[in-house]
Amino acid sequence: MIKAYAALAPGAELRSFEYNPGELGHDQVEIAVEYCGVCHSDLSMLDNQWGMTAYPFVPGHEVAGRISEVGSHVTAFKVGDRVGLGWNSGYCNQCACCMTGDHNLCSDAEGTIVGRHGGFADHVRAQATSVVKLPDDLPMDVAGPLFCGGVTVFNPILQYNLSPTSRVAVIGIGGLGHLALQFLRAWGCHVTAFTSSPDKHDELLALGAHATLDSRSKDALKAATGSFDLILSTVNVGLEWNRYINCLKPRGRLHFVGALMEPVQVNIFSLMAAQRSISSSPVGSPSTIATMLDFAVRHNIRPQIELFAMKDVNKALAHLRNGSPRYRIVLKHGELEEANADV
Structure with missing residues (x-):
């Protein structure tokens, strides 16, 4: 038994x-x-x-x-x-x-x-x-x-042949996100942590981020326009995804590993104009x-x-x-x- x-x-x-x-x-x-x-x-x-x-x-x-x-x-x-x-x-x-x-x-x-x-x-x-x-x-x-949690955030690194020179941002620094920061930093990427709590800046740097970005600040998001090759979302709640898509470089990718249950609302022109993409992966x-x-x-x-x-x-x-x-x-x-x- x-x-x-x-x-x-x-x-x-x-x-x-x-x-x-x-x-x-x-x-x-x-x-x-x-x-x-x-x-x-x-x-x-x-x-x-x-x-x-x-x-x-x-x-x-x-x-x-x-x-x-x-x-x-x-x-x-x-x-x-x-x-x-x-x-x-x-x-x-x-x-x-x-x-x-x-x-x-x-x-x-x-x-x-x-x-x-x-x-x-x-x-x-x-x-x-x-x-x-x-x-x-x-x-x-x-x-x-x-x-x-570990393989969920590591899998897209391999699947998309992520370059060690890539600039990557992570949304949601929890059970998945704190591992993503460590893997991406060790892979060689420049890593930014999106956070709604600026007082976590030092903690996120200690986990592996090179920088943090206040996700509640429209000005901060606007200043990051065209900055990232990859944005990895680990959250299971809906956000204003178009703002994050605008932070991607041309051919950049917004990738979901969090189990988001609601539809993702996006402006197709923000994808089309810069040949950006949205994707997801399991374990x-x-x-x-x-x-x-x-x-x-x-x-x-x-x-x-x-x-x-x-x-x-x-x-x-x-x-x-x-x-x-x-x-x-x-x-x-x-x-x-x-x-x-x-x-």
């Missing part, structure tokens, strides 16, 4: 939950969870904002742990290996996307917390193809957030995750985390819901205690 924490209804508190995972698939591995990041997507799924949550719902898709069991056809892992698991827990491994290394674009990709139970548990299972070994020099407590493939982990180790890139005991999962979710983490929450697994009544 796997011991976990689950919600029985949208927005409900998580309670102790056990389930029988059945026989391990021949192409699967089982991971003994040691740490699991708490992502805003866990909240979105908990609240069924995307209309695809099945209950009982066990969140958790930023897993770091050790292999505890391997399927009969698995040769890439052995018991005891340090590994991580992100948003996707399986792929068809046959379509054109999978065969060209773009597993994250597979139309049949399985979500770690979509229709199955995730990593707020003592163990979690996944197809071996979706699991990535951790570099020896990467501490396990900070590894989990890299498997979702990265296992290959991209492995590349990102190696890059993070080489450049000492780490998420800033706040640790909670797994039994305090509801406190951690409330902390995230209030928008106050600096900057990622990670659950540390211990003995699963009954913080609430059994379900």
Whole structure:
């Protein structure tokens, strides 16, 4: 039996939950969870904002742990290996996307917390193809957030062959944005952080920004007209996007990695006149995750985390819901205690 924490209804508190995972698939591995990041997507799924949550719902898709069991056809892992698991827990491994290394674009990709139970548990299972070994020099407590937040902001750097001489700006310096600043700075880019809080200037410079720009100031945005090759948006709220598009250079790109639910209202002439573009991307493939982990180790890139005991999962979710983490929450697994009544 796997011991976990689950919600029985949208927005409900998580309670102790056990389930029988059945026989391990021949192409699967089982991971003994040691740490699991708490992502805003866990909240979105908990609240069924995307209309695809099945209950009982066990969140958790930023897993770091050790292999505890391997399927009969698995040769890439052995018991005891340090590994991580992100948003996707399986792929068809046959379509054109999978065969060209773009597993994250597979139309049949399985979500770690979509229709199955995730990593707020003592163990979690996944197809071996979706699991990535951790570099020896990467501490396990900070590894989990890299498997979702980290690769989400790193993926477009690779996908669009971003030049190290590019001038890049980041909107939203939170769980995703604080990692974006670090990756872009290490990549060699000149990095600007859009912020509505000028008093965060020194903090944002310490995270990797070369400069900050007050996003509430129309004059500051106007002065930045034509400044950036790429603007990376990590927010999930609507903004006056035309003002940001005007900050792009000719052929510049406004790229969305935040899960914005409302339509993006833009003036097509601001795109057409300077051949600018708008794009978006999901998390990265296992290959991209492995590349990102190696890059993070080489450049000492780490998420800033706040640790909670797994039994305090509801406190951690409330902390995230209030928008106050600096900057990622990670659950540390211990003995699963009954913080609430059994379900």
